[in-house]
Amino acid sequence: MPDVRLVNVTKRFGKIVAVDNVSLHISDKEYFSILGPSGCGKTTLLRLIAGLIQPDEGEIYIGDRLVNDVPPEDRDIGFVFQTFALFPHMNAWENVTYGPRVKGFDVRKAERIGHEVLEMVKLHERLDAFPNELSGGMMQRIAVARALAAGAKLLLLDEPLGHLDAKVRNELRYEIRRMTKDLELTAIHVTHDQSEAMAISDRIAVMKKGKILQVGTPQELYMNPQSIFVAHFIGGSNFLEGFIAETKDKMAVVELRGEVKVQAVNKGVNKGERVVLAVRPETFTIKKGRGKGENSIFGVIERVAFEGTNIRYEVRLENQDLVVVVTPSLICEWFNIGENVTVSFQPENAHLFVYPEVGLREETAVE
């Protein structure tokens, strides 16, 4: 059964370390995403698993087999490329049945598989079409069908939806997940789109600069980010800088700029330490006027954007920090620019991190 195991894998291109000592275990039949900004090494990691490039150090196992020296054609994988890489000189049918044919299946079996996968992606009526006659969405379906037809139990997807428009992208991502689950495949999906990864994955690995920062279910990453970068990249956060004024039991009192004090759950910080408090825009509550209570800060609405489902406010706090607050548009009160408001949050909804050595801007950089 194709679980995938990477042990201390490193890949360098000249002086650049694209994948830096990565260890990872992806379970059988799991839908696993590798998420990160451009240039973080996620595609390199996928190509290492596929055997399109070889690691400089470390071991890669597919099932129980060490595959470091196994060429891609013998790894029993399906690979969907970002640009689809449909063979331009073959029509849809020939593209889809290519895998079974080159693997030496008999003609009837190859044709049966071809019909099955085309049925699955609902493109049976276009089997004579050449790639340049198909729309982006259709090409993507053919690319998936082709990868599935090879009969592999491990499907590798390199930004498979990156070239499609938003509407098609949203539909296809659920379709791909459904197919892999129906066929009981292990899928590894590389993307830079966090909403895509959150929507379809069983688990996600977040990568930055060749390293894996955190692996977890979408809920774990969202609810319990273990680094400033993950808090920033998954869902987005407001970052408030301050010092630890005091610690008591499991709580810490953080003094923000302008002597504003708030409480947060203490995750091992000490008194006097410089910290960053991450609060998600949707965990704030917002009320008219100057309110009192735990973790309440007074401010003025500076900008308002109506986004349909939500309303997005930029609020200038009394200590001059600027925070973004998002509220559901249908069930919450609306505010106007210039209005005085009080924003507040629950201590357990804020995440406390030690101030990064490289600075906050560098820590949250996605380029």
Next chain:
Amino acid sequence: MPKKFAEKLDKLSSKPLVKYGVYLTAVILFFALILLPPILGIIIKWDAMQDVLGNGELIARALNAVKNSFTIAVLVSVLDVVAGIPMAWLVTRGKSRWLNVLDTLADVPFIVPTAVLGYSILLFWSDSEKGISAFFGSSLISPGWLLVALLHFTFSYPVVVRVIVGALLDYKIEYEQASRTLGAPPLTTARTVTLGIIKPSLIAAFILAFARSISETGATMMVAGAFENGPVFIQNMKNAFSVQPPLVSQAVYEGSTVFASLILIAVSCLIFAVVRIFATRFKLPIKGAWPSLERKLSYSSATLTRNSVALLVFFAIVLIPSLFVALPAFEALSTNILPNALAGVSPWDEYWQSLILSYSLGAIVTVLNVLVGLPMAIVVARKRLGTSFSSALNVLVDIPIIVPSVALGASLRFFWKETLAFIPDVWLLVFAHLAITYPYFVRSMSAAVERIGIELEEASRTLGAKPLTVFRTIILPLTKYSMFSGAVMVFTRSVSETGATLAVTSLKTAPVVLVDWVKGKIDVSPLEIGLGCGFLILFSFIILLALRLIIKGKGRY
């Protein structure tokens, strides 16, 4: 001032009248200088055919010669493509730094003047004292069809490798990776995916090799012996007419030249059309797959064997036989021949003058090709003068390289010399070389322009660039390498051309002088011949290398 001038030109270029004026001028010049002179001379003498059509024996001989031409051309072009693929693969996919040297060495047979190449190959394969035959005590391969085939294989090889290397460099490696992840071993991938996608380039390589084989005369004469193909037949008729007293009448000579040339041109055009039409429908056999066999043939020992065979073919059949004639040059370095040569003692005075003439001619022809050929390449690639007319031009561009060079020479002489007698010899030479080299340049450039997405041009226009600026800032930088390789082919082809030069003028270019030496018209020793060939090859090599470095030095594109 130059800036203002450039701005003025820029403004002018956006006027439709000026734009189409440039394109039309290029087309008119193509018809007037390139296409018509080589075939008009043949067509005007149409009547002369009457004198030979009744002569059954002569017609049978001509037809047999033409048939030989096509047999050799098909055989050689197929073999060239088959041998060129593994070599191009090795050059583009191998990792050794030495492959750059190998890549450059593959151009060498192109630099050697064709007639000298013929002599070199004759020495290598047939001379029982000097060449490889010396090991066997007698001539290994006597002049005849096999030696002609070897010669044609050799001179077409560089073009074929150059075209396939270009195709493999442009090719998106992702297709190959996709095929591998679907379970195809490397050989299956190459056969079903890579070769399928670069098929247009394989066809282009085949057509260039074929055309060259159909038309080459000078070198073929040297190795043909009693064997006759089309051009040799025409040359033999010319020789029979030129001796005193003539063995055939002028009418028979002209009639058979016209007859053989017309059949060669017509059948070649037909073959090209058929190849172009059917090649798009013809598919490489992708249905069948032999996984276990192809898997065995894909891995290291088989790859090593394939590379070794590719290198063996290149060195043993192409490179060493081509350079064989220049080998005595090394011996000549230690004798007093070198000081004599450098001092310009006779016959070296004539040699140096001819060398200067050859290189000046090569440079002028290259510049003219850029001026006349560039707009034409754009017309063909972008179909600027309507789809059907531009497509017709696309086919017509190839014609000058399929006319047998001896017939081309005769035709040009008739057109320029006998009809327009006032043209000085030097210009006659320039026009002759322009006609021969033009297709190489336009082919190379139009393919490159076609590869540039039209949206890049459109983007540039929407940002406010006038047509000339688009050309200067987008097309020219992106096609720099193709322009370079086109210019290299033009330059080397002009410097090495012999047959047509002999036909149109008595001016002596370097190849003509060397042919005189080789044929014993001037009394020189083998060492001097070797040194003469060696200088020509060395200087050409240095010029090409310098050009390559200059182009490489100017930024990324």
